[in-house]
Amino acid sequence: MNRGVAVTGIGVLTPGAPGTAGFWETVCGGEPTFRTITAFDPGRFRSRVAAEIDFEPARYGLTPRQLRRMDRAAQFAVVTAREAVAASGLELSALDPGRTGVVVGSAVGCTVSLDREYSVVSDSGRLAVVDPAYATPHLPDYFVPTSLAREVAHDAGAEGPACVVSTGCTSGLDAVAHGVEIIREGGADVMLAGATDAPISPITVACFDAIKATSPDNHDPVGACRPFDGTRSGFVLGEGAAMLVLEELEAARARGARVHAEIRGFASRCNAFHMTGLRPDGAEMAVAIEAALAEARVPAEGIDYINAHGSGTKQNDRHETAAFKRALGPHAYHLPVSSIKSVIGHSLGAIGAIEVAASTLAIEHDRVPPTANLRHPDPECDLDYVPLTARELRVDTVLTVGSGFGGFQSAMVLSAPGRWRS
Structure with a gap:
């Protein structure tokens, strides 16, 4: 069950x-x-x-x-x-x-x-x-x-x-x-x-x-x-x-608990490609996203915000941009995407849990954190990366992703409690 x-x-x-x-x-x-x-x-x-x-x-x-x-x-x-x-x-x-x-x-x-x-x-x-x-x-x-x-x-x-x-x-x-x-x-x-x-x-x-x-x-x-x-x-x-x-x-x-969010789906894949390198097409991350959405029983169009890995390296930024397009199709162009690493840095293994917390709080507060220092967008990263200023909008469902050395690619779907339950 x-x-x-x-x-x-x-x-x-x-x-x-x-x-x-x-x-x-x-x-x-x-x-x-x-x-x-x-x-x-x-x-x-x-x-x-x-x-x-x-x-x-x-x-x-x-x-x-x-x-x-x-x-x-x-x-x-x-x-x-x-x-x-x-x-x-x-x-x-x-x-x-x-x-x-x-x-x-x-x-x-x-x-x-x-x-x-x-x-x-x-x-x-x-x-x-x-x-x-x-x-x-x-x-x-x-x-x-x-x-x-x-x-x-x-x-x-x-x-x-x-x-x-x-x-x-x-x-x-x-x-x-x-x-x-x-x-x-x-x-x-x-x-x-x-x-x-x-x-x-x-x-x-x-x-x-x-x-x-x-x-x-x-x-x-x-x-x-x-x-x-x-x-x-x-x-x-x-x-x-x-x-x-x-x-x-x-x-x-x-027990009358305050439910901040529900964790609905997760998937992880490994590209078995390179110890630190990533393929530019984002295929493995895309597969992880698709599998997480399937487990969550949420369509691509149901995602309201993506909490990106967004480390600030060229290969990662282009890799996950490609993955979002590949997994979410045209909807990727209508989604706010941002990286909190631009504000608090990359705490390696800890950051994924911190980003789950951020995703939960985005749902609770209907607010999307910005990507700091984004003033000259890379033409190859052509999605809506919420530059500089936080954005107020209705956030019911969030996709958060992670990418790690060794080729690890993980994706999780969180939603407002009961959002996708009949």
Whole structure:
């Protein structure tokens, strides 16, 4: 049975104003949050711009012991899960813990802590054979990404299914979809599902420098990411997290929950083409979109808005533009499409879950966030990319997509509750 799955709680932490409300205000405001990296000295790198969170752990009630133990990405996940649960109105302590689960997406896991600890045990890279005597006792947790799900589950008292999904930049989208499937198949009543990444570290910046995927426009941090713009030069690295409370739709209604949106369809494909490259025709993403629409039982003409991957690289922007045309036909030319990465950066595995949150909020507020810095449209990207200013319009159904290294292509359809149910 295809049980409806509702989003009843949202927690978001991104650059800009804090919390879910602050996130929505930030992305709709259209003012990029980019700046020269402050987490470390970026002087030796090609790209020295990022979207950093001014994170104050004490504000969120994290204890000194938790801060000592948890990587920055884990801290983000716990904080956003707490916000989502509080917003849902659920009392997790009153539920069967074995029927409450957790799924967390992440592309690079505990990168900040691993980078820091390697520097310590190798004496800043001087030692070829590292000295484990200087390692933190929590180092094993940083090596095992499942510690992210464990931290969220422990904090929430969830004893049901728990796992981490790591599929590159589609991790967040895929993690939410996995949570949906667990509820549909009856494996849990409530799932805390989302993603987290804190990748702003020397090793991550160096990796993206090597393939020239990030923007080198260090002279203009605010304008460095320009999705669908003919002058674009790459993406801006970001950090953040989003966690959602997912419940079976009828159960949520029965308890009087506020249902923000319903997740109706999802599909993922892999192009098996290139480790980082994309075919320009967008075929694999188009197939994922078509499959998600079929599962949702929504026609192409039923989509009101597309939350694009919109990373700001030429190959991605042209790839998904082609995919939208291929999957949606003429309707693609009548749809608003936008990229929130133009405001909060690309937080790798976390961004897919953050974009699910944005899609949900677009439905709830009948508002579409803009694509910042889009002043010189690429002629090959000829759809309506909502440049510069948010747009007020009726939004009942949203398509959100993700594209990841390794050829992963994912698509999800969300709608206002009950929109496509007879």
